[in-house]
Amino acid sequence: MTVREVARDAYREALPALAASLVGGLFAGVVLSGMRAELRAVPGLLVLVPALLATRGNVYGSLGARISTALHQGLVEPRVRGGDERLRAAVAAALANGLLVSSFAAVAVFAILTALGDTVAPLPVLVATAVLSGLLSGVTLAGVVVTAVFAGYRRGRDPDTLVGPLVTTTGDLFGMLFLLVAVRLVLSAAGVI
DSSP, X not given: OOHHHHHHHHHHHHHHXXXXXXXXXXXXXXXXXXXXXXXXXXXXXXXXXXHHHHHHHHHHHHHHHHHHHHHHTTSSOSOSTTOOHHHHHHHHHHHHHHHHHHHHHHHHHXXXXXXXXXXXXXXXXXXXXXXXXHHHHHHHHXXXXXXXXXXXXXXXXXXXXXXXXXXXXXXXXXXXHHHHHHHHHHHHHTTOO
């Protein structure tokens, strides 16, 4: 294969995923702009947003890379049914990591804003919001990543090319959407709304 052919194939595979990533990022921004009331009700939530979104990208990007590598090495079959033990373990580890890092991010935001003398929501509110949004978005992202990697692989696409933009898009979009759902549920349970 020539350099030109390799470049053409790379762009052919990556451009649709990158375009979807752009559109998904814009929708995530729309969700964030609609969260003004929640952001005022939970001081510190806006500081938590970038950490939570980065967490989704890092944790589930790693999941996609692990699955992609396992497919290339023949360690995992590209099907969800029958459930391979390695696949279940990788998904469980990603979910656990996502929840742990979400909790840590909420505690870190609380500690930093408190140390700076800024107004911050109570720690249980921040942690509950982060963990609930982490759980909801984690389950969704794990399903999307596994399905897309397997579908792409079966269609002859390189899963490594799909994982980055896919996780970025779905992580931002579902991360913001489930953050909104989580904060509303937590505030409702606390009797704030």
